[in-house]
Amino acid sequence: MRILVMSDTHGDQHTLHRVILSQPNAEVIIHLGDGCDDIEDERYLYPNKMFLQVRGNCDWCSALPPLGEIQLENRKIFYTHGNLHNVKYSLDEIKLAARLQKASILLFGHTHIPYTEYENGLYIMNPGSLRGADASYGIVDITPQGVVTNLIRANHK
Secondary structure: OEEEEEOOOOOOHHHHHHHHHHOOOEEEEEEOOOOHHHHHHHHHHOOOOEEEEOOOOOOOOOOOOOEEEEEEOOEEEEEEOOHHHOOOOOOHHHHHHHHHOOOOEEEOOOOOOOEEEEEOOEEEEEOOOOOOOOOEEEEEEEEOOEEEEEEEEOOOO
16 A cells, blocks of 8 residues: 655645656555645545545644544554644654554654654654655555655655
């Protein structure tokens, strides 16, 4: 199963649409906040894909939850924007939150800095921001052999 992970689109619906088009095998699309309305049109264009979202610190009027969790392919995924776990200062708090939820995959945004790591049974990914010259997104592939995370530059020519 391929999961497309994006965050911090901040109104850049064009790049968001282009990235979804570039990943036709993604069955699940997770938006980690700050631009939660940006993805609404995509829901109608891709009714066969699962869309998951949380609100970010710039999604002021959003009724979306601040965090989510889902079980996919026998892997528990904990996802949130990251601001409530102070990720700009340290990842300790968000890693602890994911471990308390017994997650094996942690997804967060907020910092605009792409990041991926594997630490003691926990796959960690921040896809970066999908807006601007350094726009990036993430892919999580869950296979029978395991989990693979990849960061991709969205504006790479």
